Amino acid sequence: MSSSVSVKDVAAAAGVSVGTVSNVLNRPDRVGAATRSRVESAIEKLGFVRNESARHLRAGASRTIGYLVLDAANPFFTDVARGVEEAARDAGLAVFLCNSDNSRQREHEYLELLFEQRVRGVLVTPVDPGGVGRAALPGIGVPVVLVDRTGGDDWCSVSVDDVYGGRLAGEYLVESGHERFAFVGGPDSIGQVQDRLSGFRGAVEGAGVLTELPTAALTVAEGRAAGQRLAGMPASRRPTAAFCANDLLALGLLQEMTRLRIRVPDDLAIVGYDDIEFAAAAAVPLTSVRQPRHQIGRTAAELLTEETTAHESGVEHQHRQVVYLPELIVRESTVRGS
Amino acid sequence: MSSSVSVKDVAAAAGVSVGTVSNVLNRPDRVGAATRSRVESAIEKLGFVRNESARHLRAGASRTIGYLVLDAANPFFTDVARGVEEAARDAGLAVFLCNSDNSRQREHEYLELLFEQRVRGVLVTPVDPGGVGRAALPGIGVPVVLVDRTGGDDWCSVSVDDVYGGRLAGEYLVESGHERFAFVGGPDSIGQVQDRLSGFRGAVEGAGVLTELPTAALTVAEGRAAGQRLAGMPASRRPTAAFCANDLLALGLLQEMTRLRIRVPDDLAIVGYDDIEFAAAAAVPLTSVRQPRHQIGRTAAELLTEETTAHESGVEHQHRQVVYLPELIVRESTVRGS
DNA sequence: CCAGGTGCTTGAAACGATTCAGGTCCGGTG
DNA sequence: CACCGGACCTGAATCGTTTCAAGCACCTGG
Numbered sequence: 001m002s003s004s005v006s007v008k009d010v011a012a013a014a015g016v017s018v019g020t021v022s023n024v025l026n027r028p029d030r031v032g033a034a035t036r037s038r039v040e041s042a043i044e045k046l047g048f049v050r051n052e053s054a055r056h057l058r059a060g061a062s063r064t065i066g067y068l069v070l071d072a073a074n075p076f077f078t079d080v081a082r083g084v085e086e087a088a089r090d091a092g093l094a095v096f097l098c099n100s101d102n103s104r105q106r107e108h109e110y111l112e113l114l115f116e117q118r119v120r121g122v123l124v125t126p127v128d129p130g131g132v133g134r135a136a137l138p139g140i141g142v143p144v145v146l147v148d149r150t151g152g153d154d155w156c157s158v159s160v161d162d163v164y165g166g167r168l169a170g171e172y173l174v175e176s177g178h179e180r181f182a183f184v185g186g187p188d189s190i191g192q193v194q195d196r197l198s199g200f201r202g203a204v205e206g207a208g209v210l211t212e213l214p215t216a217a218l219t220v221a222e223g224r225a226a227g228q229r230l231a232g233m234p235a236s237r238r239p240t241a242a243f244c245a246n247d248l249l250a251l252g253l254l255q256e257m258t259r260l261r262i263r264v265p266d267d268l269a270i271v272g273y274d275d276i277e278f279a280a281a282a283a284v285p286l287t288s289v290r291q292p293r294h295q296i297g298r299t300a301a302e303l304l305t306e307e308t309t310a311h312e313s314g315v316e317h318q319h320r321q322v323v324y325l326p327e328l329i330v331r332e333s334t335v336r337g338s
Numbered sequence: 339m340s341s342s343v344s345v346k347d348v349a350a351a352a353g354v355s356v357g358t359v360s361n362v363l364n365r366p367d368r369v370g371a372a373t374r375s376r377v378e379s380a381i382e383k384l385g386f387v388r389n390e391s392a393r394h395l396r397a398g399a400s401r402t403i404g405y406l407v408l409d410a411a412n413p414f415f416t417d418v419a420r421g422v423e424e425a426a427r428d429a430g431l432a433v434f435l436c437n438s439d440n441s442r443q444r445e446h447e448y449l450e451l452l453f454e455q456r457v458r459g460v461l462v463t464p465v466d467p468g469g470v471g472r473a474a475l476p477g478i479g480v481p482v483v484l485v486d487r488t489g490g491d492d493w494c495s496v497s498v499d500d501v502y503g504g505r506l507a508g509e510y511l512v513e514s515g516h517e518r519f520a521f522v523g524g525p526d527s528i529g530q531v532q533d534r535l536s537g538f539r540g541a542v543e544g545a546g547v548l549t550e551l552p553t554a555a556l557t558v559a560e561g562r563a564a565g566q567r568l569a570g571m572p573a574s575r576r577p578t579a580a581f582c583a584n585d586l587l588a589l590g591l592l593q594e595m596t597r598l599r600i601r602v603p604d605d606l607a608i609v610g611y612d613d614i615e616f617a618a619a620a621a622v623p624l625t626s627v628r629q630p631r632h633q634i635g636r637t638a639a640e641l642l643t644e645e646t647t648a649h650e651s652g653v654e655h656q657h658r659q660v661v662y663l664p665e666l667i668v669r670e671s672t673v674r675g676s
Numbered sequence: 677c678c679a680g681g682t683g684c685t686t687g688a689a690a691c692g693a694t695t696c697a698g699g700t701c702c703g704g705t706g
Numbered sequence: 707c708a709c710c711g712g713a714c715c716t717g718a719a720t721c722g723t724t725t726c727a728a729g730c731a732c733c734t735g736g
Binding site: 354355356357358361368369370373392394395396397398 | 683684685686687688690691692693
């Protein structure tokens with residue numbers, strides 16, 4: 001019913017012109033006190049809600065940005081999203097979250113949708129590591145920032161140095177005196193898995209032997225399977241420290257070790273990656289490499305507003321690539337004799 | 339630059355009128371083949387993207403719905419969201435996810451935003467169990483469906499019977515032969531905690547003793563704390579089975595038991611609630627009460643389209659309240675001698 | 677040769693809010 | 707008294723798209 005209340009109705013009810021109603025809405029100070037309160041009560045009475053489409057059509061700029069996420073169920077992204085929202089709030093923008101769910105097609109559809117809505121800008125973690133295909137992006141001129149990915153000089157991006165993260169884990173385990181190492185992770189079509197492995201390899205090289213246990217995906221089930229393979233090795237050659245490409249694998253590995261009565265950390269030290277909430281909640285709290293998720297989100301939103309501002313004032317914008325360094329959170333899964 | 343390409347520009351480039359461009363966009367069959375391809379290549383060349391605000395302004399109805407979630411980081415809601423999206427897709431709608439993050443103020447702001455966008459409808463899990471205050475909802479006439487909450491006859495809603503879930507857990511533990519029970523959960527300002535407890539109490543009453551271990555929140559840390567209290571009881575009086583108000587508590591409890599060398603399930607059987615992904619991934623896989631999350635989402639979106647359709651065709655709409663029954667997923671944390 | 681189609685295209689109105697160049701009124705000033 | 711400036715308000719133009727009555731060109735059957 002009242003879904004059709006427009007400024008015109010309000011104006012009629014208050015006995016003023018539409019221009020005045022708009023002024024009450026947008027520059028209350030230009031309106032006389034008496035008139036203003038008359039308009040305000042008319043708004044109240046009729047249940048008027050401004051039609052953003054019309055406002056936006058005229059104004060040309062909306063007050064929302066979109067964040068197109070790879071997997072809304074992944075705690076990593078929800079934490080990033082929180083950072084995004086926070087920064088957007090500070091800038092007076094609202095965030096629409098969209099979930100591509102790892103599907104190229106959905107990604108494309110949602111991008112299209114966001115562009116049609118003429119959002120102020122878009123944050124996206126593309127399905128393809130290579131970034132969002134140029135083709136997918138009409139030259140619409142909406143600023144886009146890549147999150148947890150890099151796309152060269154053509155894009156603003158915020159990412160984390162995964163090679164460094166792998167090195168961190170490796171150096172720590174070497175310092176702890178281990179000499180037989182395992183890397184659990186795959187498929188290596190995932191760039192981040194490759195990076196983490198290469199950092200790790202670099203750190204443990206020369207300090208001992210590295211066994212690679214490839215997995216088909218970054219899941220708990222795959223972690224368990226890798227655990228079985230690990231347990232099947234003769235104890236004399238079995239690694240005493242394992243670095244997993246993410247926490248889900250690490251949790252699966254831990255679970256299998258518990259089941260097979262291989263003690264963690266005494267028989268096997270485990271390091272995960274991502275430091276998801278459940279890493280600390282595991283039976284044996286998990287040592288893990290933590291990425292500044294919240295900060296990633298904040299920074300991404302800030303880069304976006306920066307680019308947006310430049311874009312709107314016609315200033316030339318220099319794309320920036322921010323890379324954060326992860327940190328190692330040490331917990332019981334690697335500390336013997338706790 | 340090209341962000342300002344409008345139908346007018348396309349029309350000029352193709353040498354036709356704006357009406358024809360619109361027809362190519364919306365009813366291609368009414369346009370001659372030659373003209374159509376001319377227009378299409380002009381669209382392509384100029385990188386035209388339809389301005390949804392203008393389209394919507396004229397058409398009066400958008401193709402999006404909003405899902406205002408209580409906590410985007412909670413796996414429960416992300417799973418529900420997936421169901422919502424799926425059903426929305428089937429209905430040709432897109433979903434904007436908004437996160438109230440348990441803040442009444444954010445909830446209000448996002449609702450306002452969604453209404454201003456004139457979304458087709460809104461799904462919401464309100465911060466206040468009592469539902470979204472009438473006051474917060476201008477009589478705008480946008481259909482609203484409550485998710486994981488009920489709000490009486492005034493609202494469509496989809497929820498789960500928590501009393502039944504508690505009973506399920508209780509009956510199962512009684513049948514398993516336990517006689518000393520614990521309930522871990524709180525604060526009881528949360529209606530769902532109350533319901534789960536009351537169902538559980540009803541089931542174990544008469545079959546043994548029930549110890550209540552209240553917690554201040556539904557977190558892993560609180561679960562650990564409750565575990566310490568439990569462990570402090572003399573073994574002769576200590577419960578042999580614990581029902582936790584959610585999985586996080588259960589994981590915390592399990593973790594503490596592991597630490598204190600109290601064996602699960604032999605010394606203590608544990609039942610959680612929600613069956614989050616990590617329940618199955620725990621050191622000892624967790625028996626848990628599972629809610630049909632995906633189905634909840636689907637149904638909510640379907641109720642919404644139902645209401646929307648009625649609303650638009652002016653038909654009287656009868657609000658419906660769908661209540662699902664949860665099921666018990668039995669895993670090792672309650673099965674002795676595995 | 678005309679009436680009546682059919683197929684395609686046009687042009688203007690409409691959607692709802694914002695903006696801005698004026699209008700009105702009023703008190704103050706020279 | 708005439709003029710001015712300020713405070714307040716009006717009304718029309720505008721944004722980009724859709725819709726629809728109307729127009730045009732061509733054809734077909736009588």
